[in-house]
Each structure stands twice: as structure tokens, then as C-alpha cells.
Amino acid sequence: MAEASPQRTDVNELGEFGLIEHLTKQRPETTQHASTIKSIGDDAAVIDQGDALTVVSTDMLVEGIHFDLMYTPLKHLGYKSVVVNLSDIYAMNAQPEQITVSIAISNRFSVEALEELYDGIYTACRYYGVDLVGGDMTSSPRGMVISVTAIGKGTREKLTYRNTAKVGDLLCVTGNLGAAYLGLQILEREKQLYLSNPGIQPDLEDQDFLVGRQLKPEARRDMIELFAKNQLVPTAMIDISDGLASEIFHLCQQSGTGAFVEESGVPIHPDAELMALKFQLDPITCALSGGEDYELLFTIDPADVDKVKYLPDIYIMGEMTRPEDGIKLHTKGGNIHPIKAQGWRHFGGGA
Amino acid sequence: MAEASPQRTDVNELGEFGLIEHLTKQRPETTQHASTIKSIGDDAAVIDQGDALTVVSTDMLVEGIHFDLMYTPLKHLGYKSVVVNLSDIYAMNAQPEQITVSIAISNRFSVEALEELYDGIYTACRYYGVDLVGGDMTSSPRGMVISVTAIGKGTREKLTYRNTAKVGDLLCVTGNLGAAYLGLQILEREKQLYLSNPGIQPDLEDQDFLVGRQLKPEARRDMIELFAKNQLVPTAMIDISDGLASEIFHLCQQSGTGAFVEESGVPIHPDAELMALKFQLDPITCALSGGEDYELLFTIDPADVDKVKYLPDIYIMGEMTRPEDGIKLHTKGGNIHPIKAQGWRHFGGGA
Numbered sequence: 001m002a003e004a005s006p007q008r009t010d011v012n013e014l015g016e017f018g019l020i021e022h023l024t025k026q027r028p029e030t031t032q033h034a035s036t037i038k039s040i041g042d043d044a045a046v047i048d049q050g051d052a053l054t055v056v057s058t059d060m061l062v063e064g065i066h067f068d069l070m071y072t073p074l075k076h077l078g079y080k081s082v083v084v085n086l087s088d089i090y091a092m093n094a095q096p097e098q099i100t101v102s103i104a105i106s107n108r109f110s111v112e113a114l115e116e117l118y119d120g121i122y123t124a125c126r127y128y129g130v131d132l133v134g135g136d137m138t139s140s141p142r143g144m145v146i147s148v149t150a151i152g153k154g155t156r157e158k159l160t161y162r163n164t165a166k167v168g169d170l171l172c173v174t175g176n177l178g179a180a181y182l183g184l185q186i187l188e189r190e191k192q193l194y195l196s197n198p199g200i201q202p203d204l205e206d207q208d209f210l211v212g213r214q215l216k217p218e219a220r221r222d223m224i225e226l227f228a229k230n231q232l233v234p235t236a237m238i239d240i241s242d243g244l245a246s247e248i249f250h251l252c253q254q255s256g257t258g259a260f261v262e263e264s265g266v267p268i269h270p271d272a273e274l275m276a277l278k279f280q281l282d283p284i285t286c287a288l289s290g291g292e293d294y295e296l297l298f299t300i301d302p303a304d305v306d307k308v309k310y311l312p313d314i315y316i317m318g319e320m321t322r323p324e325d326g327i328k329l330h331t332k333g334g335n336i337h338p339i340k341a342q343g344w345r346h347f348g349g350g351a
Numbered sequence: 352m353a354e355a356s357p358q359r360t361d362v363n364e365l366g367e368f369g370l371i372e373h374l375t376k377q378r379p380e381t382t383q384h385a386s387t388i389k390s391i392g393d394d395a396a397v398i399d400q401g402d403a404l405t406v407v408s409t410d411m412l413v414e415g416i417h418f419d420l421m422y423t424p425l426k427h428l429g430y431k432s433v434v435v436n437l438s439d440i441y442a443m444n445a446q447p448e449q450i451t452v453s454i455a456i457s458n459r460f461s462v463e464a465l466e467e468l469y470d471g472i473y474t475a476c477r478y479y480g481v482d483l484v485g486g487d488m489t490s491s492p493r494g495m496v497i498s499v500t501a502i503g504k505g506t507r508e509k510l511t512y513r514n515t516a517k518v519g520d521l522l523c524v525t526g527n528l529g530a531a532y533l534g535l536q537i538l539e540r541e542k543q544l545y546l547s548n549p550g551i552q553p554d555l556e557d558q559d560f561l562v563g564r565q566l567k568p569e570a571r572r573d574m575i576e577l578f579a580k581n582q583l584v585p586t587a588m589i590d591i592s593d594g595l596a597s598e599i600f601h602l603c604q605q606s607g608t609g610a611f612v613e614e615s616g617v618p619i620h621p622d623a624e625l626m627a628l629k630f631q632l633d634p635i636t637c638a639l640s641g642g643e644d645y646e647l648l649f650t651i652d653p654a655d656v657d658k659v660k661y662l663p664d665i666y667i668m669g670e671m672t673r674p675e676d677g678i679k680l681h682t683k684g685g686n687i688h689p690i691k692a693q694g695w696r697h698f699g700g701g702a
Contacts, residue, residue, distance in 0.1 A: 009462035011490075020488050022462065023469045033448045035504075036482040045484035047449055047502065051401030058485060058500060060453040064492040097384045098398055102411040102498050111360035111373065118374045131387040133396035134409060136498075137371050139362075141415040145491070147453050147498035149409060151398065153386075 041254065042162050043091040043239060046154070053159060055096075055152040057088035063143040070194075071187045071202075074113055076215045077146070078120025084241065085150035086128050087219035087294045091239035092161070093227065094154030098133045099125070102147040104140035128221060158233055160298070163254035165236035169299035171251075171259055171318040172234075172308060174223050176269040177244055178276065178283060181290025183207070183214030185279055209271050217294045223314070232307045234298035243291040245339050248327055251297065251320075258321035261339065263331045265317030284331075288339065392605065393513050394442040394590060397505070404510060406447075406503040408439035414494040421545075422538045422553075425464055427566045428497070429471025435592065436501035437479050438570035438645045442590035443512070444578065445505030449484045450476070453498040455491035479572060509584055511649070514605035516587035520650035522602075522610055522669040523585075523659060525574050527620040528595055529627065529634060532641025534558070534565030536630055560622050568645045574665070583658045585649035594642040596690050599678055602648065602671075609672035612690065614682045616668030635682075639690065 014022055024040050031039060037053065038046035044057035061067060061081050069077075082099060089096040101121060105114070125132050130150070190202035204211055219239075227233065236255055238247045244266065252259050268276075268283050276283040299320055300308060308314055321328075327339045365373055375391050382390060388404065389397035395408035412418060412432050420428075433450060440447040452472060456465070476483050481501070541553035555562055570590075578585065587606055589598045595617070603610050619627075619634050627634040650671055651659060659665055672679075678690045 007461075007463055011456070011458055011460065011462055011465070014462060016488055019462070019465070020486075023465055023488075024483065031482050032476075032480050033482050035448055036484055039482060039484045040486070045449065045451065047405075047484070049400035049403050049405060049504075054398075054400060054405055054502075056449070056451060056485060056500070056502060058451045058453050058487055058498070060455055060487045060489055060496070060498060062455045062489055062491045062496070065455075065490055097386055098396065098407070100396065100407060100409045100500060102409050104411055104413045104416075104496060105362070107362055109362065110358075111362055111365060111370065112358055114362070114370070114374055125383075129383050131382050131384050131390060132375065133387055133390045133398070134407060135371075135391070136409055136411045137374075138411055138413055139416055140413050140496070141494065143492065145411070145413070145455060145496045145498075147409070147411060147487075147496075149407070149451060149500045151405075151407060151502075153400075 038161065043088040044094070044152070046092070046159060053154045053156060055089055055092050055094040055154050055159070056149065057085050058147065058149040059085050059088070061146045063145065068191065069144070070191055072215060074116040075120035075123070078117040079124045079216055081146045081148050082121055082124035082128070083217055083219045084294065085148045086130065086221070087239040087241065089150050089152035090219050090221055090224050091237050091296060092152070092154060093158045093224060093234065093237060094152040095224070096128065096130050096150045096152040098131045098151040100134040100149045101132060102136035104138050104145040106140050106142045106144070109144065128219065160234050160237040162236055162238050162251055165251055165255035165257055165299040165320050167257050167320055167322050168302060169235050169320040170302055170305060170316050171248070171261065171297070171299055171320060172314055172316050173240070173244070173267065173295055173297050174220050174313055175293065175295040176267040176272065177240065177293050177295060178286035178290045179210050179213040179269050179272040180217060180292040181286050182272050182275045182279070183210035183212070184292070186211060186275070187214060207271065207275065209269065210275055214292065217292065219294055220296050223296055226311060230307045230311065232300065232304055234300055237296060237298035240293045240295045240297050241291060243289040244297065245288040246291070247297045248339060251299065252323070252327055255320070256323055258323050258325040259318055259327045260321050260325070261318035261329050263329055265315055267315045389512065394439040395445070395503070397443070397510060404505045404507060406440055406443050406445040406505050406510070407500065408436050409498065409500040410436050410439070412497045414496065419542065420495070421542055423566060425467040426471035426474070429468040430475045430567055432497045432499050433472055433475035433479070433481070434568055434570045435645065436499045437481065437572070438590040438592070440501050440503035441570050441572055441575050442588050442647060443503070443505060444509045444575060444585065444588060445503040446575070447479065447481050447501045447503040449482045449502040451485040451500045452483060453487035455489050455496040457491050457493045457495070460495065479570065511585050511588040513587055513589050513602055516602055516606035516608055516650040516671050518608050518671055518673050519653060520586050520671040521653055521656060521667050522599070522612065522648070522650055522671060523665055523667050524591070524595070524618065524646055524648050525571050525664055526644065526646040527618040527623065528591065528644050528646060529637035529641045530561050530564040530620050530623040531568060531643035532637050533623050533626045533630070534561035534563065535643070537562060537626070538565065558622065558626065560620065561626055565643065568643065570645055571647050574647055577662060581658045581662065583651065583655055585651055588647060588649035591644045591646045591648050592642060594640040595648065596639040597642070598648045599690060602650065603674070603678055606671070607674055609674050609676040610669055610678045611672050611676070612669035612680050614680055616666055618666045
């Protein structure tokens with residue numbers, strides 16, 4: 001009864017970010033409330049509530065796209081679905097306080113399975129000090145969808161956006177990159193082996209670190225606290241969910257800058273380095289395009305360099321440059337390559 | 352690789368509300384923040400932000416469960432997905448100001464289809480005066496899932512919960528009930544006819560009112576404004592999404608009361624009455640169990656009766672009674688029947 005549109009543009013032509021931009025830009029009515037301080041285009045929206053600023057972030061995880069229940073324990077899935085949202089709030093230099101969780105499930109899931117999922121959700125709530133305050137629970141014709149919204153509090157002085165990096169700012173990153181992607185490669189390899197021969201046992205090669213980074217990531221609350229302790233307010237910040245290259249691209253695009261990154265400054269864990277080579281992958285490519293590390297990428301005023309230099313788990317890996325200089329990687333071999341934003345393409349499969 | 356749970360309880364055994372209660376109750380750590388004023392169990396969560404109270408509500412709409420794209424225009428779907436959330440905020444006697452929208456879609460949807468969906472979303476934003484401030488866009492292996500979170504503002508004096516009705520309070524309802532359900536019956540009938548004979552044209556019998564109530568419902572912002580104008584603060588309130596019976600049940604269960612409802616006081620539109628008879632359905636059953644009317648069900652102090660008596664589109668249909676009296680319907684025929692909470696069972700189908 002419903003008619004097909006005369007024109008048909010495939011969503012793949014635009015990709016996730018292009019699609020959101022296409023659908024939400026050029027809407028003059030977008031902001032009707034003075035309380036809407038920051039809308040679409042950052043890690044989270046910011047709402048002025050008088051005394052405090054409310055920061056809101058939301059993410060949707062879809063079975064078969066973002067997680068595979070063949071190797072993802074439901075408790076870890078619940079935990080991760082909270083963490084990826086909290087990571088967005090921390091990336092605003094704000095503190096998450098509440099979450100809502102909506103879940104669609106087919107009736108192939110039992111109450112016991114949901115209990116495991118909620119165990120993970122509540123474990124994350126306890127660990128990060130947030131309250132689960134609401135949500136929705138509904139059935140789905142097939143598969144599981146989890147949508148989490150995180151609500152946090154921030155102050156005008158501390159909130160950190162994506163579009164406020166300046167030319168000359170130092171580009172920093174927390175932790176290490178690429179490990180979550182390599183953990184996923186191990187899990188996918190074992191899944192394929194298992195599918196072709198269900199008799200064999202998975203061999204995760206004692207790669208607890210890499211597999212753990214994929215299945216049970218953490219958000220960098222500790223870094224936000226470290227910033228506060230050292231009176232450091234980054235000039236811009238974003239969390240690394242889609243891969244370093246993609247996030248650098250967002251920072252540069254929104255701030256109107258370029259970036260110059262030293263390959264030697266990109267932190268990669270030794271386990272990730274070794275596993276990349278085992279998979280015949282370039283470690284730096286895993287770090288640039290892997291995604292799901294949930295580390296923080298941020299810029300600081302060069303005058304603040306002493307506040308960062310001796311902090312643990314923070315790495316200065318480059319500098320923000322003029323926009324016409326583009327986004328460049330200075331390789332260990334001495335070459336200079338443009339960095340392309342790849343990230344994960346979420347519109348690959350399905351029908 | 353993942354092992355099955357030793358015990359398996361079907362989600363149908365608990366139903367939506369039982370399931371949420373089961374999964375979220377008896378978690379001592381539920382509330383860690385003093386700012387969490389109201390958690391799971393009402394139309395929306397309430398967060399103390401200093402000057403104002405922030406009200407947060409979220410709903411998930413799943414293709415094949417909540418909507419059928421065979422007869423739901425995408426623009427209407429976008430509109431409705433916003434309205435059902437705003438309705439929850441109004442049911443708190445609060446004003447929605449922002450929404451986030453997360454969408455999972457398979458690549459069977461084109462960019463043009465998504466534009467239609469967003470047209471509906473933005474039309475609702477404009478009409479109700481809310482800002483779309485964020486969200487997520489991802490792919491899904493099949494079908495569409497829409498998750499909307501609405502954020503509103505309320506005051507301590509006016510916010511209206513579900514658990515604060517008192518014995519002796521008058522039970523009131525806005526608008527009319529059962530029409531959305533009958534609109535759905537018409538659409539479903541025409542869909543079946545079309546499926547068995549794709550050559551025929553759907554005959555909606557000029558039932559614009561009934562079909563419109565299903566496809567393009569409105570939230571009762573006007574009623575919240577009317578309350579304010581008349582200095583009326585209901586003692587308890589809930590919106591009617593799952594059917595009158597189910598919502599009365601929630602009010603009574605949470606407030607610790609019973610209810611006595613006059614069938615003659617339940618407002619049913621003449622078109623709904625006639626169509627119910629045509630479908631050989633009892634009109635009062637459609638009103639009690641149909642759902643999706645998005646009207647407001649509320650209780651008032653009997654001392655406030657004069658504030659309500661002459662207001663348009665508000666009907667006094669009963670009274671809150673002692674809990675031991677149960678929830679009863681006084682039929683037009685003079686009989687007294689217990690009302691059973693039915694609502695829609697969302698865990699019916701699928702695999």
C-alpha cells in the first residue's frame with residue numbers, strides 16, 4: 001500500500017556521519033530552547049539547567065552489527081553497553097550520573113539470559129557510580145537491540161567540546177590503541193574455526209588483555225579525575241570509538257584545523273603489536289582504524305604541557321596544524337602520509 | 352561457544368512490567384545519587400538539577416512489533432515516535448524541551464525514506480516545541496528500530512507521579528478512548544485483504560478520525576497548559592499507552608488504592624462506538640484494553656472538582672477506593688465487574 005519513493009539513494013553512499021549530517025542539518029528550527037547549548041555533532045548534547053549543565057549521550061547496539069552473542073557473554077554485553085555511553089560523557093569532561101536502558105529482545109532469550117545482561121548493566125552502574133533510572137523493554141521479531149542514554153553533569157568552565165581545538169595545540173591520547181580490534185580478530189577467527197568444526201575448543205592463546213579490551217572495555221573516568229586534580233582543561237576532546245583516524249578527523253573538521261601525528265607517539269600495547277604481526281596487519285593501521293578502544297583523544301594548550309608530561313597513561317602524539325596542511329602521519333620510516341578517516345562502516349550488511 | 356543457561360524461564364511468563372520489575376528490583380545500589388529523585392516505575396525519571404527538575408523518558412519502537420510499514424507512512428512514524436515520548440513527559444505534568452533519536456535500519460531503506468522519517472520527527476519537534484539534540488544512527492541486519500529519549504523540565508510543586516493518588520480522589524480522563532485501537536483494526540483488515548488480493552485498493556471507509564488516531568496520535572500538551580491555567584495539580588497522573596485498564600491498574604498498584612469506574616463515564620467517540628460494533632467488539636473493551644490513545648489518566652482531590660467540571664475534553668469517570676475494594680467497573684447495565692489489566696502483550700511473537 002505504501003508507495004516506493006521515486007528516487008532511491010543508498011545509505012552507504014553517505015555513511016553514518018554523512019547521513020546524520022544530511023538528515024539533521026539545514027533545519028532552521030533545530031534549536032527552539034535557550035537551554036539547548038549543544039546539539040547534534042559532539043559526543044553528547046548539553047542542556048542548561050540553571051545551576052548545572054546537563055550532558056546527554058545515547059548509543060544503540062544491535063545484535064549482528066555491534067555484537068555477536070556467539071562469543072559475547074551477556075554480562076559483558078550489558079557492561080559494555082553502559083561503558084560506551086559513559087565514555088561519551090567523560091569525553092565532554094563531565095560526570096555521568098544516570099542512565100536509561102531500553103532493550104528489544106526476541107523470545108529466544110530467557111529471563112535468566114536477561115538477568116545476566118542486567119547483572120552486567122548494574123555492575124557497570126556500581127563501578128562508575130551511575131543510577132539506572134528508566135528505560136523500556138519490548139519484544140523484537142528477531143535479535144537483540146540495546147539503547148542506552150547517559151545523563152551527566154558538567155560545568156561551564158570544564159565542559160570540553162570537539163570544535164574548540166586551536167592551531168598549535170598539542171594532540172594527546174590516553175591508554176593504548178588497536179587492542180580491542182585485535183581482540184575482535186581473535187574472537188572472529190575462533191568463531192570461524194568453531195563453525196567449520198564444532199568439535200574443537202576455542203584457542204584464545206591466553207590473550208586476556210586483547211580479548212578483554214574487546215569484550216569488557218572501560219571508560220576513562222580516571223583520566224577526567226586526573227585532569228581535575230592537575231587543573232587541566234583540554235581545549236577539545238572526543239572519545240575513540242570508531243578508531244583514531246576517524247576521531248582525529250572529527251576534531252579537525254569541527255575545529256577547522258589540520259593535524260600532524262607522529263607514528264612513534266601513537267601508543268600501542270606490546271600484545272597488540274605482536275598480535276597484529278601474527279595477523280599480518282600493520283600495528284599502526286589497527287590503531288588508526290580499529291576502533292572500540294574508548295580512550296580519550298584531546299588537545300591541550302602548549303602552555304599546559306607540564307601538566308601532562310609526567311602523567312601516567314597520557315601520550316603526546318602530535319600537534320594541531322593549519323587546516324590547509326591537512327591531517328598527516330609522520331611515519332617511523334620518516335615518510336609523511338595523509339591520514340584517511342575510515343572508522344567502521346556500519347551500513348555494510350543486511351537486507 | 353557460549354553455553355546455554357541451565358534454567359530457562361520464558362519471558363512471556365513475566366510480561367513486560369513483570370520483567371522490568373524482576374530485573375530492576377532488589378538492587379540495593381539502584382540509587383547512588385541524591386539527584387536521582389524518581390527512578391524506574393513512573394512515566395519518566397526525575398533528576399534534581401538544582402533550580403529545576405529534569406524529567407527523562409525513553410521508548411523503543413520496533414518494526415513488526417509496534418509498527419507495520421505496509422500501512423504506516425514513514426513521516427507519520429517519525430511523528431508518532433516523538434509523540435509517544437512527549438506524552439510520558441506531559442504525564443509527569445512537565446514540559447518536554449529536548450529529544451534524542453537513535454535509529455537502526457537495514458539497507459533496504461533509502462536516504463529518501465529516512466528523509467521522510469526525519470520530516471515527521473522535525474514536524475513533531477516544531478509542533479511541540481522541542482529540540483532534537485542528539486542520537487545515534489546505525490545499521491540493523493533487518494528491520495527498523497527507533498529509540499527516542501525525551502528530556503523535560505518540571506517543578507517540585509507541579510510534578511505528578513503515579514503513586515500519589517488517595518482514596519476518595521476523583522478519577523479523570525482526557526479525550527476519548529479506543530479509537531486508536533479501532534483504527535489499527537481497519538488498517539490490519541485492509542492489509543489482510545491486500546495480501547490475499549494485491550489488486551484491490553484499500554477501503555479505509557473515510558475513517559480519517561480512527562485511522563488518524565492510530566497513525567498520527569497527539570500528546571496532550573494542551574491539557575497540561577489547561578491545568579496550569581486553572582491552578583489544578585492532579586494528585587496522580589499517567590498517560591494511556593497500553594489501554595485504560597492497564598493504566599488504572601498501575602495507578603492503583605503504585606498508590607495502594609482500588610478504583611471504581613462508571614462505564615457511562617468512559618468517553619468513547621461515536622465513530623469508535625460504531626466501528627467497534629461493526630467489528631463485533633464491545634466498545635468498552637476497546638476503550639479498556641485497546642491502548643495507544645495517549646490520553647491522560649489522572650486523579651484529583653475532590654475539593655478541586657469545580658476546577659475540572661466545566662473544562663472541555665475532561666471526563667470524571669470514577670473514584671479511587673480502598674485497596675481491598677479492588678478495581679471495579681460499574682456497567683451501564685448495572686452490574687459490577689472487576690477490571691483486569693490487559694494492555695498489549697509485547698512478548699507474543701517472534702523467534
